[in-house]
Amino acid sequence: MSGSRQVFTVNTLCLDGLRAAEVVVELQHAGGLMQRIIMTGLPGGAVREARDRIRGCLEHGELPVPKRSILANFAPADLHKEGNGFDLPLAVGILALAGLVPAESLAERVLVGELALDGSLRPVRGALALALEARRLRKRALMLPFANGAEASLVDGLRVEPVRSIQEALLVLGGAPAPEPPTPVERRVPAPDLADVLAQPSARRALEIAAAGGHNLLFVGPPGTGKTMLAQRLPGLLPPLADDDVLAVSALHGLASGGGVIVRHPPFRAPHHSISRTGLVGGGRPLVPGEVSLAHKGVLFLDELPEFPRMLLEALRQPLEDGVVRIARVGRSAEFPCRVQVVAAMNPCPCGYLGHPRRGCQCTPHAIFTYRRRVSGPILDRFDLHVDVPVPDAELLLRGPRGESTRDVAARVATARALRPEGLPSLDDASTTLLARAMGRFALSARAATRARLVAASIAALDGRVSPTHDDLHEALSFRLGLHSLLAAPSPGEVAS
Ligand SMILES: [Zn+2]
Known part of the structure; x- marks a missing residue:
């Protein structure tokens, strides 16, 4: 029997987080008449099961x-x-051994897909990440399940061949044109409008500054004053994602949700404080990104900040600093990007009503102190803007003018972002003196002083200027120094109010 020892090779990819490794499946006839498929090379459980699935699907498909x-x-x-994408390359390799696939058609392609028993292909997780990796590895074509075609086709410079079944895969490998990938569907969640937030001029101002400079923001105020509403409106003030970011963010969301999601606008993620560490920073098997990475290029909102276990906040520290989550894996480490803007909200005290004009606070000074101390200094130091969100005046709420719309504020933010220079702005003499005084008097860290300068630059840019003035820096510091009082115990006067 001539050619019985011929070896066929099929290229595929093994996804691990956002990265993929090239895997080659080598197939040849083995001795014996047992009709077995023998697998070597560390196949995981799902891959070993592929044997029976493939046999069933070949029988079913005649x-x-x-x-x-x-x-x-x-x-x-x-x-x-690991993963469910090895069915297609394995089945195609087996059919190549049977003489049904030209060997040269396998050389330039990467194949990924899970087979159903009727021969149809089920979508795989992380198709966009796979397509990006196929391009990075300079592969010319990616054959994958039809349902994954839309997201994979977002990647330029790669021929995407979406196929519905093993039979269709054979036709395309034989030279037939692949079906056109479906048009990507954008899942668009209408962004809430800033005009819905009445009153709260100081918080609105801080939100606009944060949008202009990408600053982290902390809202402090009693329940029901609109802290969450404000936070939800930040993504709408940010510019749409750049093309590369659309791919990266959509790939991250595809890994978490199964795929088919195209994200063109900055995401908003609001994990509850009961979330697991893995849910927040990522991990698990299969490896999926956590909330902090699903907020990549968007907003991570931490409501009721002191209720987050300290362990969780500490787990966020390094990723927020580096803009990337590193997850240790056997023998290597996986990475997910997480360049996020953090918005957090907290009550002023455990009962929430400290400083409320009509409801009295029931908390002891010690309870308030302990509550605030739950958020560590280094975490609080990450917030460039700290804003009191007081109970709004009832008259203003009922009869006050509607706030400015998201569209108007976003236009100002876009202009400011274009104007704002990269890096630290220079300060005039008066501003330098002011900053030095503030550093001395409030024991501001060098980091805090740097952040105040950057906030001042954002304030200047919103006003159409490149360099911040003394007044800009003064406003920036006023947003910073709220932190100072948070870290200290409340004064007797504050508790009495
Ligand atoms: Zn209280």
Whole structure:
């Protein structure tokens, strides 16, 4: 029997987080008449199960079922092969051994897909990440399930071949044109409008400054004053995502949700304080990004900040500093980006009503002190703007003018972002003196002083100026120094009010 020892190789990818490793499936007939498919090269559980799925699907599809044993080796041998995408390359390799696939058609392609017993292809998780990796690895074509075609086709410079079944895969490998990928569907959640937030001029101002400079923002105020409403309106003030960011953010969301999501606007994520560490920063098997990475290029909102266990906030510290989450894996580490803007909200005291004009606060000074101390200094130091959100005046709420709309404020923010210079702005003499005095008097860290200068630059840019003035810096510091009082115990006067 000539050619019985011929080896066919099929290229595929093994996804681990956002990255993928190249895997080659090598197939040849093995000795014996047992009709077994022998697998070597660390196939995971799902890959080993592919054997029976493929046999079932070949029988069902009236395709030749191997009459002799087949050896399928997955290389490199030291990489664990996890995931459900190995069915298609394995089945195609088996059919190549049966003479149904031209060997040269396999050379330039990467194949990924899970087979159903009727021969149809089920979508795989992380198709956009796979397509990005296929391009990075300079592959010319990616054959994958039709349902994944839309998101994969977002990647330029890669031929995407979405196929519905193993039969259609055979036709395309034989030279037939692949079906056109479906048009990507954008899932658009209408952004709430800033005009809905009445009163709260100081908080609105802080929100606009934060949008102009990408600053982290902390709202402090009693329940029901609109802290969450304000936070939800920040993404609407930010510019739409750049093309590369659309791909990166959509790939992250595809990994978490199964795929098919195209994100063109800055995301907003609001994890509850009961979330697990893995849910917040990512991890697990299969490896999925956490909320902090799902907020990449958007807003991470931490409501009721002191209720977050300290362990969770500490787990966020390094990722927020570096803009990337590193997750240790066996023998290597995976990364998910997380360049986010953090908005947090907290009550002024455990009962929430400290400083409320009509409801009395029931908390002891010690309880208030303990509550505020739950958020560590280094975490609070990450917030460039700290804003009191007081109970609004009833008259203003009922008869006051509607606030400015998201569209108007976003236009100002876009102009400011274009104007705002990169890096630290220079200060005039008066501003330098002011900053030095504030650093001395309030024991501001060098980091805090730097952040205040950057906030001043955002304030200046919103006013159409490149360099901040003394007044800009004064306003920036006024937003900063609220932190100072938060870190200290409340004064007796404050508790009495
Ligand atoms: Zn209280």
